[in-house]
Amino acid sequence: xxxxxxxxxxxxxxxxxxxxxxxxxxxxxxxxxxxxxxxxxxxxxxxxxxxxxxxxxxxxxxxxxxxxxxxxxxxxxxxxxxxxxxxxxxxxxxxxxxxxxxxxxxxxxxxxxxxxxxxxxxxxxxxxxxxxxxxxxxxxxxxxxxxxxxxxxxxxxxxxxxxxxxxxxxxxxxxxxxxxxxxxxxxxxxxxxxxxxxxxxxxxxxxxxxxxxxxxxxxxxxxxxxxxxxxxxxxxxxxxxxxxxxxxxxxxxxxxxxxxxxxxxxxxxxxxxxxxxxxxxxxxxxxxxxxxxxxxxxxxxxxxxx
RNA sequence: GCCGCGGUAGCUCAGGUAGUAGAGCACAGCUCUGAAAAAGCUGGGGUCGCCAGUGCAAGUCUGGCCCGCGGCA
Numbered sequence: 001x002x003x004x005x006x007x008x009x010x011x012x013x014x015x016x017x018x019x020x021x022x023x024x025x026x027x028x029x030x031x032x033x034x035x036x037x038x039x040x041x042x043x044x045x046x047x048x049x050x051x052x053x054x055x056x057x058x059x060x061x062x063x064x065x066x067x068x069x070x071x072x073x074x075x076x077x078x079x080x081x082x083x084x085x086x087x088x089x090x091x092x093x094x095x096x097x098x099x100x101x102x103x104x105x106x107x108x109x110x111x112x113x114x115x116x117x118x119x120x121x122x123x124x125x126x127x128x129x130x131x132x133x134x135x136x137x138x139x140x141x142x143x144x145x146x147x148x149x150x151x152x153x154x155x156x157x158x159x160x161x162x163x164x165x166x167x168x169x170x171x172x173x174x175x176x177x178x179x180x181x182x183x184x185x186x187x188x189x190x191x192x193x194x195x196x197x198x199x200x201x202x203x204x205x206x207x208x209x210x211x212x213x214x215x216x217x218x219x220x221x222x223x224x225x226x227x228x229x230x231x232x233x234x235x236x237x238x239x240x241x242x243x244x245x246x247x248x249x250x251x252x253x254x255x256x257x258x259x260x261x262x263x264x265x266x267x268x269x270x271x272x273x274x275x276x277x278x279x280x281x282x283x284x285x286x287x288x289x290x291x292x293x294x295x296x297x298x299x300x301x302x303x304x305x306x
Numbered sequence: 307g308c309c310g311c312g313g314u315a316g317c318u319c320a321g322g323u324a325g326u327a328g329a330g331c332a333c334a335g336c337u338c339u340g341a342a343a344a345a346g347c348u349g350g351g352g353u354c355g356c357c358a359g360u361g362c363a364a365g366u367c368u369g370g371c372c373c374g375c376g377g378c379a
Contacts, residue, residue, distance in 0.1 A: 050343090051343065062343085089340060089341090089342070090340045091340080092340095093340090115343090117342080118338075119342080130339065130340075132340075133340070134340060139341095161339090166338085166347065167347090169337085171341075171342095171344075171345045171346075172337095172338080172339085175339080175340075176339080178340095179339080179340095186339070244341065244343095245343065246342090246343040246344060250343085272343090273343085276343055278334095278335095282335080283337095
């Protein structure tokens with residue numbers, strides 16, 4: 001047996017559930033002299049686990065925490081990439097693990113906070129992704145083929161992977177083929193978890209969540225979210241790129257292109273964010289390790305025990 | 307009152323020549339091996355406006371009635 005793994009606390013939950021705010025409150029609490037002494041730590045720092053907040057210039061639409069709201073708590077992995085460039089989960093994983101270790105070296109506790117399940121689990125599970133960068137040129141070529149054609153190609157290259165892959169999901173099929181072309185086969189994924197994780201989930205009823213999403217959306221528009229997208233456009237982002245970001249960026253882009261009206265945009269966006277939150281919940285729901293909490297006190301108690 | 311057009315899933319609508327109904331959206335559930343706020347999958351739902359007629363068989367043909375929309379008077 002190796003020495004016990006360092007501790008990592010994760011705050012997760014659907015969008016608009018109040019993760020960022022809770023995280024700051026918890027951090028402030030555990031930064032108090034009393035608790036620092038009690039647990040023999042130097043405090044807490046926050047690492048964002050959000051696949052869109054990593055981009056510079058995407059603030060209102062991603063609900064990125066402001067300097068003021070941070071209340072002096074250091075936040076990592078915000079604004080670490082240009083929206084012009086593709087940022088992927090492997091890059092995130094690397095940076096997040098690096099940040100966590102840096103925090104631990106200061107004898108502080110890292111608090112991973114966010115709602116991007118794929119990103120969160122890449123860190124907690126320590127997935128070892130196939131060591132192969134995306135080949136965008138190849139992808140573009142394969143994109144022209146139909147799903148069934150792609151499936152046939154994959155079946156020839158790697159029958160085993162073909163058995164478990166979704167036969168109509170072109171994006172996944174293309175990635176699998178990409179891997180086969182370079183590595184022969186799609187390797188089975190290995191896990192090397194590096195941290196001892198405490199997973200805390202924020203629980204909200206569907207009705208509650210719907211209201212929170214709606215109110216937050218209107219607030220974002222009032223804060224100038226449309227202007228933010230215009231600025232991104234001005235800085236050289238294509239409509240296609242904005243489309244890729246999804247949700248706010250996708251629908252505002254369509255509105256700015258006059259493909260939909262303002263009221264349509266607001267209505268569709270509201271629905272789309274609700275659907276997104278359901279997808280997040282689907283992902284978390286099957287994870288029995290998550291402790292679902294109702295309030296800050298529950299979280300504090302869990303962390304103290306941990 | 308007359309003439310047109312329409313009444314099919316919660317919504318918008320497809321359904322030559324009759325053979326017990328489909329699509330998109332919505333809703334519900336799910337997947338996740340370098341785009342993950344991405345990309346996909348599965349499912350529940352309809353006495354086809356009402357009544358009668360013709361046919362072995364009627365959203366589908368015939369007649370009547372009801373409702374909505376447009377036009378004429």
